[in-house]
Amino acid sequence: MTVLGKMKTTKRFLHMNKLASMNILVTGSKGFIGTEIMKCLQENGYSPDGVDIGDSVDEKKKYDIILHFGARTLIRNSFSKPYEYFEDGLGLTMKYLELARKHDSLFLFPSSGSTAEPSNPYSLTKKQAVEWINLYRKLYSTRVIIFRLFNIYGTTARKGAVYLFTNAALKEQTATIYGDGSHVRDYVNVLDLAKTVLEVVNGNINPGDYEIGSGVGTSVNEVISMVEKVTGKKLKTEKKPFIVDEADELIAHNTIVKNPMKLIDGIKLIRDSLVTENK
Known part of the structure; x- marks a missing residue:
């Protein structure tokens, strides 16, 4: 050597x-x-x-x-x-x-x-x-x-709109929508959160307050459209009133997440995981 x-x-x-x-x-x-x-x-x-x-x-x-x-x-x-x-x-x-x-x-x-x-x-x-x-x-x-x-989702979430809607579409079950589906949220993949935590451990983020989001707002109705596109199935839904007061829009405007995953790509990961899981 x-x-x-x-x-x-x-x-x-x-x-x-x-x-x-x-x-x-x-x-x-x-x-x-x-x-x-x-x-x-x-x-x-x-x-x-x-x-x-x-x-x-x-x-x-x-x-x-x-x-x-x-x-x-x-x-x-x-x-x-x-x-x-x-x-x-x-x-x-x-x-x-x-x-x-x-x-x-x-x-x-x-x-x-x-x-x-x-x-x-x-x-x-x-x-x-x-x-x-x-x-x-x-x-x-x-x-x-x-x-x-903001709204953290992922393949093992077992809760949250992105996971539940994808699972319901694949199994042809009915998904519950609270409100009319127009409220907008910022969906960020748990893998992006984990990578940002790694940045903290590596010493690249100083003490302070930070937003963890994608910086992109997506309505619940838009999430449903993405799920239907990715799964190739029509999602059956039922609407219920909000249990708690919900903000019309929640979006990260100063996120520190680097190159966040696109929501539709995250939905594809959930779809693939569920298909493999249910074989």
């Missing part, structure tokens, strides 16, 4: 050793988003610790980064389980935020893309969590990154 070759090998070894030595904690590691983050980090040389429901965390271990994705996410369920949402949404956040303060860890928190006044337990816990985080920033100079997530 040449001297140059030995130098490259040594640099690569030192780089991999640095990645392996970084202590990263991912909460909600078995959930839809957490699973993709764990996978992305592992594929890029990191060895994150994951905790989920029923798991315990070594609070004496000093983590360089805490990625807090452990929480309930269905707004509709929060009406019947307000206390559970309080415990998960605020209680767990405080637990890991305090751990970050004690060990001077970088803390990443996913908030909602909406800035409207809370009209449900889920949104209230998110708002209160952000208020606590901002207090920790002010009082203790805790290093925090807040991701304002």
Whole structure:
């Protein structure tokens, strides 16, 4: 081996050793988003610790980064389980935020893309969590990154309009539309979110508040048209009134996601995954 070759090998070894030595904690590691983050980090040389429901965390271990994705996410369920949402949404956040303060860890928190006044337990816990985080920033100079997530979807979501509509079309089932389908949302693939989290771990994103979206607004009716085009099937639908007040439009205007996946390409991934799954 040449001297140059030995130098490259040594640099690569030192780089991999640095990645392996970084202590990263991912909460909600078995959930839809957490699973993709764990996978992305592992594929890029990191060895994150994951905790989920029923798991315990070594609070004496000093983590360089805490990625807090452990929480309930269905707004509709929060009406019947307000206390559970309080415990998960605020209680767990405080637990890991305090751990970050004690060990001077970088803390990443996913908030909602909406800035409207809370009209449900889920949104209230998110708002209160952000208020606590901002207090920790002010009082203790805790290093925090807040991701304002818009509509995250993916092949393993098992919820959300994009996944549910695609699944219903393939199985010739009826999909439920809340409202008239004209409300516009920003749909961003979970793979894009995972890649952006990787940028945080790589040290390329500084503490602050950021939008995680595609920057493109798509109405529910347009999502249905895309699903029908991709699956080649007419989607049967039923309309119901909104359970909670919904904004007419929610779009990320300053997203930090690089080259976000087009929604129709994401729908194709879901279609292919479901077809393979149901063989």
